[in-house]
Each structure stands twice: as C-alpha cells, then as structure tokens.
C-alpha cells in the first residue's frame with residue numbers, strides 16, 4: 001500500500017522549488033536593512049510606489065461613486081467570464097482605441113492588477129529555458145516572475161545621461177534565438193523617464209528586425225508632465241506584435257483595487273489565435289478581477305473629469321521640480337530629472353562618500369540618522385543610485401530633501417578628504 | 426548580433442507549453458456540445474455553479490453596505506500587503522478560530538478567490554513530477570491547475586451508494602513517495618455530499634498514517650442542510666498539517682468579488698516556516714485580492730445576520746428535496762440525495778437509454794429537445810451521471826424536472842426494448 005511498502009512514512013513537507021525560486025529582491029533587500037530610524041525625527045518614507053499612503057492624492061469621486069452604483073445595482077456579484085465581462089472589455093477597448101492602434105473588446109483581457117497582466121503575458125509568451133529582455137534599472141517584478149517560471153532574464157541598459165533612453169546597441173546584442181520577448185516599461189518605474197516618439201520607433205525597429213514581440217508595461221501611461229507627450233508604443237508600429245499591460249492602479253490612484261488589463265495589438269496576425277487562446281486558458285486559473293470594479297470600469301474610464309488627471313500631474317510635476325532642484329544643490333548627489341510617472345532617480349557619487357560601501361549602506365544610514373527612507377536602486381539592479389517617490393505631500397518632500405542635505409553634508413568628502421580616508425586605512 | 430548571426434530572423438511566436446497544458450475540461454466538453462436548444466421551449470440552464478444568475482438569491486444588504494462604507498472611507502484604496510491587511514486576516518482568523526483548531530492572523534492568507542487559494546496551496550506543496558490525490562467525481566480546477574504545473578493527478582473514488590464517501594482503501598492504495606497532498610472537498614461540488622465526523626476522522630487517519638498533508642477545499646463550508654452538521658476537517662486532527670481553502674463566493678453569494686483565503690493549520694509545526702514563507706513569496710506575484718472587499722471582510726463575517734444563511738439554506742434544501750423527489754420518480758434516473766452545497770448528482774441508467782452513447786450525448790439531446798442544460802458528469806471525470814445546480818428558482822427546477830421526465834419517457838427502453846435495439850443493428 002503506497003508509502004507503507006518501503007519504510008515507515010515520516011512527515012517531510014517541503015516548500016516547492018517554484019516557491020523558493022519566487023523571490024522579491026525589494027523585500028529581500030529591505031528586510032535585510034535592519035535599521036531603526038532616528039527616534040528624534042519622525043520617519044518620512046519615500047519608498048513605496050503607492051500614491052494613496054498620505055491621503056494627499058485621493059481618487060476622484062466619480063470613481064468611488066461608480067463602484068457604489070454597481071453595488072446598489074446588485075448586478076455584478078456573479079462570476080464574470082475569466083477574461084472579464086464583454087461590456088467592460090468593450091469599455092477598455094473604446095478608451096484606448098485609436099486609428100493607429102485599433103482595439104476591440106476581443107483584444108482586451110481583464111486581470112487582477114497590472115501584475116497579473118504581466119504574469120499572464122510572460123506565461124503565454126515564454127517557455128522555461130527561454131529568455132526575456134528586461135530594463136536595468138527596472139521594476140523588480142519582471143525578474144521575480146520570470147525566474148519563478150524558469151525563464152532567463154537578460155538585462156539591457158538604460159542610459160541616465162540620455163534621460164534613461166535604452167542603449168539600443170546593447171539591447172540588440174542580447175537578442176538570441178531563445179529570446180521570447182522584450183519588456184519595454186514606459187513611463188518608467190524607477191526612472192520617471194518618458195521615451196520620445198523617435199526613441200520608441202528605434203526600439204520598434206530592433207524588435208521588428210529581430211522578430212521579438214514586445215511586452216509593453218504601460219501602467220504609467222498618460223502620466224507625463226505637461227511639457228512632454230506620451231505615446232503608446234503600439235500606435236507607432238504596424239507589424240510588431242505587442243501585449244500592452246496597464247490598469248487603474250496609478251492613474252486612477254486605486255492600486256489596491258487590483259484592476260488591470262492586457263491589450264493585444266497584433267495587426268499582422270503574428271500572435272494569431274494561439275496567443276489569444278493561451279491567454280484565455282491561463283485566465284481560467286483564477287477567474288479574473290473583482291466584478292464590482294469591472295462593472296464600474298466604463299464609468300471610471302469615460303466619466304472621470306479631465307481636471308482630475310491634470311491635477312494629479314500638476315502636483316507630481318511640482319513635487320518633481322522641487323525635489324530635483326533641492327537634490328541638485330547637494331554636493332555628491334546627481335538627480336536625473338523625471339518627465340512622468342511618480343519617481344526620480346538620484347546618483348550617489350560614491351567616491352565622495354567613502355564611509356559607505358554602496359547605495360544600500362547609504363540609504364540605511366539615511367534612515368538611522370535622518371529617518372528618511374528611500375529605496376536603494378540595487379533593488380532595481382542599479383547600484384549607487386536611490387529612488388525617490390514624489391507622490392508624498394510637498395512639505396514632506398521638502399523636509400526630506402533638507403534632511404538628505406544635512407546627511408550628505410555630514411558625510412561628504414571632497415577629493416582630498418576621500419584620499420585621506422584611504423590613507424588612514 | 427544575436428539572432429542576426431545565423432539566419433535572418435522570422436516571426437515565430439508560439440504560445441508557451443504551460444498555456445497549452447492549462448486545460449479546462451468543462452469548457453472543452455461544453456464547447457464541443459454544439460447543440461441548439463429547442464426554439465419552442467425557453468432555455469433553462471442548471472449548469473453554472475453561480476447562485477447569482479437568476480436574482481433569487483441576492484447577497485445580504487449588510488454585505489453590500491459594508492463595501493460601500495469602505496469606499497466612502499477612502500482608506501482602502503492603496504496596496505495591502507500581498508497576503509492581505511493584517512486586520513482583515515485577523516477578522517478571518519477570529520471567525521474560524523475554535524479551541525480544536527486555533528487560528529491567528531498569521532495563519533490566514535487572503536487570495537483572489539478560492540481558485541487562487543487552491544493555486545497557491547498546490548504551488549507551494551507540489552513540485553513537477555510529484556502527484557496529488559483528487560476526488561472522482563470532483564471539481565475540475567484541481568486537475569487543470571495541477572497539469573499546468575506538471576503535477577500528476579491520481580483520482581480516488583467517491584462511492585455514490587455511500588452518499589459519496591471516499592473509498593478509503595482505494596485512496597490509501599494511491600499514495601506513494603511522490604504524493605505531495607490529498608485534496609478533500611467537503612461539502613462537495615459536484616456531489617452536494619457532506620462527510621460525517623467519523624468519515625472525516627478516517628480520512629485523517631489515512632493522511633496521518635501515510636504522512637500526506639491535506640488541501641481541504643471548504644468553499645462550501647457551513648452550507649449544509651439542517652439535518653446534518655458541517656465539521657471543518659482541521660477541527661478533527663491534532664497532527665495532520667492542513668491548508669484549508671475558502672472564501673466569500675458561495676456562502677455570501679458574491680462569487681464575482683474574488684475574495685478567498687487559505688487557513689494554515691499546522692499544530693505540529695510540520696509545514697513550519699518553509700510553507701508559510703513559500704505562500705508569502707507566491708502571493709507577491711499578483712498582490713492579493715481587491716482591497717475594498719478586504720476592508721469590508723470584518724463587517725461581512727461578523728455582522729451578516731444569521732437569518733441570511735438560514736434563508737439560503739432553507740431555499741437550497743427545499744429545492745434539493747423537490748428536485749430529488751421529482752427525479753427519483755423518473756424511470757432510468759437515480760439521483761443521489763444531497764446534504765449541502767448547491768448540487769445534486771443523477772445517475773443515468775445508460776442501459777435504458779440505448780440511443781445515447783454516454784452522459785455527454787444524453788445531456789446534449791436534453792438541450793436540443795427540451796432546452797434544459799445540465800453538465801454531463803464527464804466534466805468531473807464521472808461518466809454516466811449529470812449534475813443539477815439547485816440554486817435556480819423553484820418554478821424553474823420544477824419545470825426542468827418535468828421536461829427531463831418527458832425526455833426520459835420518450836427515450837426510455839425497458840430491458841426488452843433495449844435488447845430489441847441491439848438486435849436491430
């Protein structure tokens with residue numbers, strides 16, 4: 001009888017390989033930063049990509065009312081199709097449809113947040129043993145998901161000196177016959193950068209030449225400051241097949257609602273039925289996002305007043321400007337000016353801070369001395385930078401910047417000083 | 426440069442193996458049943474395990490109001506921890522806590538529906554190449570998920586003549602050194618059966634003797650008719666480690682809301698930190714269920730009036746009795762009396778319906794002649810039965826039963842008749 005045959009069974013329950021391979025570097029790095037804030041200073045956290053934390057950026061009333069109306073109707077409590085209600089898919093398609101990149105309901109798959117959109121897109125495009133091209137610095141979930149599925153990650157460089165444009169030569173050099181897709185994140189977390197039309201065209205040219213489909217992470221789509229324009233990458237191509245991932249999280253300021261989507265752009269029928277069918281199959285594992293948010297989608301997308309978006313962006317832009325100006329003035333730091341999203345990256349000139357081994361130690365000490373928490377960019381595979389979240393209230397940004405200044409002044413060593421330190425050792 | 430080196434790249438985007446292995450047998454069977462209903466009779470669908478379809482079983486007003494209050498508060502729009510808000514995990518723990526199976530917040534993981542609870546539980550317990558023990562007949566998602574992860578499925582028999590108790594000998598004979606877990610679904614979909622305390626103890630004895638952890642699918646927990654008692658399996662064991670999966674879908678009549686949970690019962694520390702940590706890691710892939718439902722959980726669990734549950738169950742019980750009585754009277758059919766959940770299984774004495782190859786053909790013809798749609802139990806790996814959903818309004822059940830009667834009378838062949846048919850061939 002089963003186990004009995006050989007030896008007496010013993011309890012030996014181990015976690016699966018897959019669970020062990022599922023690894024969130026941000027969690028790992030942050031958890032290992034075991035530092036206490038300075039008890040004399042209130043903690044200011046500029047670390048979380050969650051715009052709702054401080055209450056200064058509430059969602060729009062139309063958004064909330066839309067869900068309440070759905071609840072009252074009682075008509076959205078049952079199971080939806082696993083890819084979402086047809087009418088809601090239509091609403092998303094209508095919202096993003098344009099002559100250069102037409103969309104219909106059948107091109108939209110609703111998901112549990114943009115995270116699940118990315119998960120499904122990767123799961124349908126790549127087999128274990130294949131590789132994907134991922135930006136460095138970049139959002140950590142790509143690697144977390146890929147490695148847990150046995151997919152290899154190849155990091156292509158972004159260039160801070162070119163406002164974080166892609167190093168296209170480097171990108172193209174990484175493509176091989178096992179490359180399953182290219183992830184393009186625009187606007188970018190953690191960079192706050194926004195690609196120009198001509199840069200996007202060059203990226204598309206690489207994908208087209210190398211025949212690599214694109215997974216476009218456009219969760220910050222349309223979140224660009226007034227002086228710059230956001231171009232959905234699919235509007236610039238007629239042949240490259242693209243899965244564009246998005247959602248309500250950032251632009252509508254409701255990340256907890258877990259409403260995301262995949263837009264399938266495939267005008268040359270390269271994905272064909274196979275990828276669509278694969279996405280449908282994969283969606284059946286957990287059966288789509290919450291129906292009361294689905295039911296509100298049409299209202300949310302089509303009735304949220306334009307002022308709401310403008311207001312969010314003008315706050316972000318103003319915070320970005322303040323933060324950039326304040327940090328630019330600090331010796332030893334080199335912020336890169338953002339053009340969208342909710343972040344700003346800052347280079348630490350490590351040679352001027354010889355006390356600190358790296359960005360992790362720098363940000364650790366910033367917590368213990370100044371109670372200011374920024375994520376070390378090692379979390380994004382990009383050492384010697386840190387990331388600042390600019391959704392926090394203005395006074396907090398200013399206070400944080402002035403504490404960062406105090407911190408840097410305390411630890412900055414001019415060229416001479418740095419050499420002295422070396423000699424002391 | 427990458428692909429360019431060898432031959433000119435060509436577009437060749439294929440869906441991943443995993444997406445191809447993700448296979449929903451219900452969809453496959455139902456889609457292949459290409460039959461049109463009889464245009465002279467209105468369609469009656471008894472096929473969907475969704476109690477909200479006909480509006481006769483609305484959720485309770487407290488449930489809806491709780492979510493509206495959360496929306497008004499504006500406090501639940503941000504990211505929750507990927508395993509759920511601490512306070513909401515506490516609310517679930519408090520609701521299910523009892524002396525025989527104590528639970529704390531840390532033992533609760535919130536998920537996107539019970540489907541994702543099952544997915545995470547399987548993903549943490551089993552590696553590709555291992556096997557899991559799954560009931561036959563049983564809910565198809567277990568196999569769908571397992572095969573997509575490369576986990577083998579071994580089906581153990583339920584015994585209709587014993588009110589669908591498990592064939593314990595058969596169960597135990599299937600255990601081997603590669604068995605990662607035993608899935609116990611109680612109350613059962615598709616059977617509507619409820620295990621007695623003593624039967625559950627015998628199941629636990631097998632698990633304990635063979636050292637196999639249990640994945641308990643208790644999504645229909647507490648949904649049992651008045652004459653019978655529901656025992657959460659974890660309350661009957663002190664040593665077998667159990668992951669119990671549940672959610673709001675069925676008892677609170679809101680399946681679309683996608684709120685589920687895993688309760689970790691591990692009083693002997695056999696799962697230990699490893700399984701808990703594995704579940705935490707896996708939860709970070711898509712970041713938990715919708716926060717506005719999370720925020721309402723405490724209110725939903727603790728303030729829904731008891732009359733609501735009683736009312737649902739008395740409707741289900743009354744429908745079950747009517748349906749059972751009506752179908753029992755039909756020559757050629759053998760319904761099995763249910764004790765809970767929302768289903769009833771009916772045996773087709775195929776020898777009396779020689780016209781039909783099997784349950785799929787029987788139910789197909791029931792659609793084309795009588796416009797009544799029941800799922801053939803081949804969907805649950807159990808040929809020659811069909812499943813009836815008993816959440817539909819009483820008049821529909823009665824009308825459906827009388828049409829089924831007409832259908833059976835039309836096609837029934839007594840022993841002689843059946844033989845004549847054979848001879849005719």
Ligand SMILES: Cc1ncc(COP(=O)(O)O)c(C=O)c1O
Nearest residue numbers: 049113114115139189219247249
């Ligand atoms: C670049 C990027 N993509 C995807 C996500 C995930 O979005 P969601 O919360 O909708 O899963 C985030 C969240 O921070 C992000 O920064």
Ligand SMILES: Cc1ncc(COP(=O)(O)O)c(C=O)c1O
Nearest residue numbers: 474538539540564614644672674
């Ligand atoms: C036995 C069983 N388990 C799990 C589920 C899935 O529940 P949920 O809708 O919460 O994912 C169902 C749904 O029908 C079911 O019947």
